[in-house]
Amino acid sequence: MHLIPWEEERIQLFAAAELARRHRAAGLLLNHPEAVALICDAMLEAARAGASYEAVEAAGLAEVEPSEVIPGVRELLTEVRLEVLVGDGARLIVLLDPLGRGELPDRFGPGALVLGDLEDREVNAGREAIDLAVTSQSRRRIRVSSHYPFHRTNQRLEFDRAAADGFRLDVPSGAYIGWEPGETKIVRLVRVAGSSGKAAR
Amino acid sequence: MTRISAQEYRERYGATTGDRIRLGDTNLWVRVQEDRSAPGDEPIWGYAKNLRMRMTQDDSAAGPSELDVLIAGVVVIDPVLGVIKADIGIKDGRIAGIGRAGSPLISDGIDLVVGPHTKPYMGYGLIATPGAVDSHVHTITPELLAPALSGGVTTIITAGFEEPPFAMERVLAGVEDWPLNIGLQAGARALDEEHMDALLAAGAVGFKIHEDNGAYPDLIDHVLRYADAHECSVSLHTDGLHESAELEDTVAAIGSRTVHAYHVEGVGGGHVPDLLGLVREPSVLCSSTTPTLPFGVSTAVEHVPMIMLNHGLSYAVPDDVALVHERVLPARMAAEGPLHELGAIGIINSDSQGMGRIGETTRRAMQLAHVMKAWRRSSASEGIPGLPLDEGLADPDDRDDTSRVLRYLAKVTIEPSITHGIADHVGSLQVGRLADIVLWRPGFFGVKPEWIFKGGFPAWGALGEGNASLERSEPTRYRADWGGRPEAAPKGAVNFVTGAADRSALARRLGTRRALVPVRGLRGLTRSSLALNQATAPVDIDIRTGAVALGGRPLAVAPVSEVPLSRRYLLR
CATH class of the missing domain: 3.20.20.140 (Metal-dependent hydrolases)
Structure with missing residues (x-):
């Protein structure tokens, strides 16, 4: 057989799924590893039978009904990540909230986060801000992220670069703003904080 | 100043002060008591994110002032420190701080400097606890080591x-x-x-x-x-x-x-x-x-x-x-x-x-x-x-x-x-302790950890199959990470001994590559x-x-x- 690790790992999934099938047939509600194993096994079997990538995904999503798991398992099972062998080779499939069926999770389920403060959050509060008109002369879409030094952006963005020195976009950390070809946007910039922000003042 | 909704804030950066987290399927809830992260300047690694040159990385920091390892945006649950949303900074295998990481060039209040030699791990949405100290173990068989970790x-x-x-x-x-x-x-x-x-x-x-x-x-x-x-x-x-x-x-x-x-x-x-x-x-x-x-x-x-x-x-x-x-x-x-x-x-x-x-x-x-x-x-x-x-x-x-x-x-x-006279080294994530850190998804807290850092480096975790294009593809199973492999593990782990032992003689005799660390302060307790x-x-x-x-x-x-x-x- 010359089983490679990939194949041995799939036997492990199969064994767990067989166990889960037995438990399900006996009328037991499934736990987290059982549900994951069944979903994985359904996708591996669909792929083995020649199903398309999309059909494999669908098989995974259809395998376990939310009513078949112990309450709370749906909230634990946020993602299944699996590689299957479809016609064009090994492919990654990621199922998000595979037991969700579009329903909201239990607000107080296992691992729940209950917000103490429901107010909108102010980001970059108290920083010096300027508004600049920025026009893209590019033939391609341009995106600029939160902390990129704005005066150093792609030369195809036209704006008052001297005014922008020491500033960055006023968006949440890790967010960004995009320009379509020829688009003009008025963006708000904030002065960076820290020692370079102070030096500029 | 820009505004984002309460919900979006948590989706991007995880819990903040006043939020409550249910631990696993227990009846236990913790409340985040303090948030030390930099509002607006949270360091995030990835596509279109900011943990890079000229951004939340201080490019001038290479060398002694920069962190070796950053775990960004975790909720620390620590018996001494409390429940704190923060970045964990690690230097030389020990905790450099539980605070605010980033670049002091562009952010205020940075006490943990991210430099070009800092290895970042994203902890947003995760909980960090000190590694557990099991003070009553009979080493009957070595099979107990994998379940311990x-x-x-x-x-x-x-x-x-x-x-x-x-x-x-x-x-x-x-x-x-x-x-x-x-x-x-x-x-x-x-x-x-x-x-x-x-x-x-x-x-x-x-x-x-x-x-x-x-x-x-x-x-x-x-x-x-x-x-x-x-x-x-x-x-x-x-x-x-x-x-x-x-x-x-x-x-x-x-x-x-x-x-x-x-x-x-x-x-x-x-x-x-x-x-x-x-x-x-x-x-x-x-x-x-x-x-x-x-x-x-x-x-x-x-x-x-x-x-x-x-x-x-x-x-x-x-x-x-x-x-x-x-x-x-x-x-x-x-x-x-x-x-x-x-x-x-x-x-x-x-x-x-x-x-x-x-x-x-x-x-x-x-x-x-x-x-x-x-x-x-x-x-x-x-x-x-x-x-x-x-x-x-x-x-x-x-x-x-x-x-x-x-x-x-x-x-x-x-x-x-x-x-046991080892609280200067383990048992909490206070500054100076070994960076022995357990990262948990909140829903799995206390039963199945995501990742175990030992001496500041990933050493054990629910690792996925090795051929996969992404880490953590099923089947995920607990295995040694790089820091838990032979030759690497002793760089992040210590043997506790007494001050009465001749440590250099003992190290030679054992042929160990581990640090031998004396216990202290344990009499008169x-x-x-x-x-x-x-x-x-x-x-x-x-x-x-x-x-x-x-x-x-x-x-x-x-x-x-x-x-x-x-x-x-x-x-x-």
Whole structure:
């Protein structure tokens, strides 16, 4: 057989799924590893039978009904990540909230986060801000992220670069703003904080 | 200034001050007490993210001022620090700070500098705790090491039977390539000092007195005198037969000196039926062990075969069977949980493979916290003096159990670390401690960790199949990460020894690549030296049944038939 690790790992999934099938047939509600194993096994079997990538995904999503798991398992099972062998080779499939069926999770389920403060959050509060008109002369879409030094952006963005020195976009950390070809946007910039922000003042 | 919704803020950066997180499927909620992250300048690695040159990375920081490792945006749950949303900075394998990471060039208040040589890990949405310290481990077989790590244990203190020196050398050699700290307590089996000197020279951190090797008053006195002179730990399993001593004699032999009393509920061994009387003694630091916690409907029945087979007894000998039944008294197991709730028993440890389950050290602590929360809401706890604050009782509509979670987490982290003189190194995520960090998804807290950092580097975790295009593809299983591989593991793990040992001679003899770290500050400790479990309890014990009372009220929790962190998570 010359089983490679990939194949041995799939036997492990199969064994767990067989166990889960037995438990399900006996009328037991499934736990987290059982549900994951069944979903994985359904996708591996669909792929083995020649199903398309999309059909494999669908098989995974259809395998376990939310009513078949112990309450709370749906909230634990946020993602299944699996590689299957479809016609064009090994492919990654990621199922998000595979037991969700579009329903909201239990607000107080296992691992729940209950917000103490429901107010909108102010980001970059108290920083010096300027508004600049920025026009893209590019033939391609341009995106600029939160902390990129704005005066150093792609030369195809036209704006008052001297005014922008020491500033960055006023968006949440890790967010960004995009320009379509020829688009003009008025963006708000904030002065960076820290020692370079102070030096500029 | 820009505005984002409360929900989007948490989706991007995780919980913040005032938010509550439910731990696993328990009834326990923690509240984030403080958020140290940089608002607007949170360091995030990835496509279109900001952890790069000229952004939240300080390009001028290469060298001594920059972090080696950053774990960004985690909720730290630490028995000393509390519940804090923060970035964890690591330098030279130790905690550089729990604070605000990024570039001081563009952000205010940065105390953890990210440079071009900083290795970033994204912890947004995860919980970080100190690695658990299991202070009662019998190294019966090496099979216990993988479950220990998979349950978040990163330090083990052994409980005797590792001696003599040649055997200790083999055990230490066998642990060398595992990402766990270890301290060997050797059995004290004779009154002469030469034999004890040899054990310390071989790397022992202290001594275990065990009735199966003799727990006589003169041995207790001798070992404690030796320990006071040589700054080493003493752990005690008392004389259950009353062959040489009863409780009062043991207490007299201890003579108000510091000792760590193992499984004080007594079912794990020791004075029948009143070993729990040790909770009255301030110098006795008390622990109890995984198999009796929390007290369940099957606890008593499983203990008969467990004790029979663990202690060399025979089912064919009726007297042996009777001896065991005497020891398994439900009344004292019923009192064990309430004494943990009071803080009079301060430590939970596994008693691994000597009647305990090492992978469940943290899990059982959290299960117990859950069960005792329910007990506090029952009439059984009414009128009992000295019970600590329970926030959830004060305001059931806005419930959180932060102090409860910290008290129980302390039982497997900081309390055993203080007790064994290693709190400068492990048991909390304070600055300067080894960066032994367990990362949890909140829904799996206490039962299945995501990732274990040992000495500041990923060493163990639920790793996925190796051919996959992404990490953590199914089947995910607990395995060594890079920091847990041979040759790498000793760079992040230490052996605890005493100051009395000649460390360079020992290192040469063992051929170890680990740091040998002396224990200190462990003599003269009392209950009040512990962090969050400082109570002494003037209990009354019924000498016939072992039933315990405090302030005239029975101290008992009913056995539970179901625990959290169990069926939902474990295959079968």
